[in-house]
Amino acid sequence: MNDHATVERSPDPGREVFLQAVLGGLSERPRSIPARFLYDSRGSALFDTICAQPEYYLTRTETGILEARAAEIAGLAGPGCALVEFGSGSSTKSRLLIEAMDLAVYVPIDISRLHLDQTAAQLRLDYPELRVQPVAANFMKVEALPADIDDAIRRVGFFPGSTIGNLTPEESDAFLRRARRLVGADGAMLIGIDLRKDPTLLTAAYNDAAGVTARFTLNLLRRANRELGADFDPGAWQHEAFYNARLGRMEIYIRSLRGQTVSVAGRSFAFQPDERIHTEYSYKYDPHEFAESAHRAGFRLAELWTDPAELFAVVWLEAGPAPR
Ligand SMILES: C[S@@+](CC[C@H](N)C(=O)[O-])C[C@H]1O[C@@H](n2cnc3c(N)ncnc32)[C@H](O)[C@@H]1O
The missing domain is CATH 3.40.50.150 (Vaccinia Virus protein VP39)
Incomplete structure (x- = not known):
């Protein structure tokens, strides 16, 4: 499995590519996981629900x-x-x-x-x-x-x-x-x-009242649990989205609600309270x-x-x- 382009039969990103992205992204500072991993089947379905939200x-x-x-x-x-x-x-x-x-x-x-x-x-x-x-x-x-x-x-x-x-x-x-x-x-x-x-419109679009965008973002942790056997507690994390006017972009993160240690494929990652994992920009x-x-x-x-x-x-x- 890889995420390199092949033309006739292009494999899904696959577990190994996702695993390397998560291990690599959580080891760096600032921590991040690329946005494309938000889209497993559940993420794709949640994205369709986001599209129907009044704020979006x-x-x-x-x-x-x-x-x-x-x-x-x-x-x-x-x-x-x-x-x-x-x-x-x-x-x-x-x-x-x-x-x-x-x-x-x-x-x-x-x-x-x-x-x-x-x-x-x-x-x-x-x-x-x-x-x-x-x-x-x-x-x-x-x-x-x-x-x-x-x-x-x-x-x-x-x-x-x-x-x-x-x-x-x-x-x-x-x-x-x-x-x-x-x-x-x-x-x-x-x-x-x-x-x-107007940043108010932007911020509302990525923080819908029904919480669908939050579920979409946090699905990344659930995906890591499902596919990589990670042990993220989704209840201990929060979706965060705000507008960075200087750079003209929405910034989306998953914020740790407490100090915690998470295990992914035998590696441990310690998070401070309020520490963030970057997931997405929207320029x-x-x-x-x-x-x-x-x-x-x-x-x-x-x-x-x-x-x-x-x-x-x-x-x-x-x-x-x-x-x-
Ligand atoms: C914001 S949604 C847009 C979906 C649709 N085109 C629309 O306008 O409603 C982004 C789509 O791009 C896909 N995607 C994101 N990053 C990708 C990548 N690097 N390569 C291929 N597809 C990607 C996601 O799976 C998702 O279906």
Whole structure:
């Protein structure tokens, strides 16, 4: 098992990769576990519940933009293209595009293998004419699309959900360069970015009153218990999310409610009261800065669509000259 990109059969991150990430991340200071491990099957299902929370404006706002622009997007993409979604989750937003676009193939890429397979099976039932080729992989490492996707087919990457915001600026640059190689010289990317706004709205979105985001974050500890035989007491930890205005990002942590020692695969980790494990960033964008980073990766920002309150933006990037 590994999380390196393979194309035809890409294994789930697997126990060993998760184990090394947890052992490595808990040994460093500050302690952290990468956000992609939040998404096992339970995490993927909880994420869908987060999307339905009233405070989580991101999903309904982005969906509204996509609904309003679906025909325009289909026109920009052109006929017979491949839609490649990075971090596809339940592919809910892709359904809007699948229905509006003339697709040769839909390629959902996600690290949460079981959820990906179930989603692909449902899409095949709902759209019997559509070719669906899921790839279970870490999208930071995907080097190529499945070999039977003809080079002559135009490739349109789709990266919704503000998932790009989970990447640090360096990771985001690396991702966009990789995406540029993957879609090629006549490709395009459609990306959902969350915009900078009143911190009160942001903080509420990641601290919903029903506590779903907290359950999603703490599921990481339950996952470590289930898959690695760790002995985290989930009741002794708390979800914490706040806006760092200087860096323009939400920061999400798991905070230890008391002094405690946790064992993971025979290694012990001592935590002080209030000590934190970082799990996630969610960067909020200034559209001009985003356009510059896309440009550095070899894309030209051709369209930027937003909602009336300018909470969220969906951008259409056309591939330009490849960066050197
Ligand atoms: C914020 S959710 C977005 C889901 C969906 N695209 C949407 O807009 O509703 C992020 C998705 O990306 C997946 N994901 C996160 N990091 C990933 C990685 N490094 N490689 C592949 N998939 C990843 C998660 O499993 C999850 O399904």
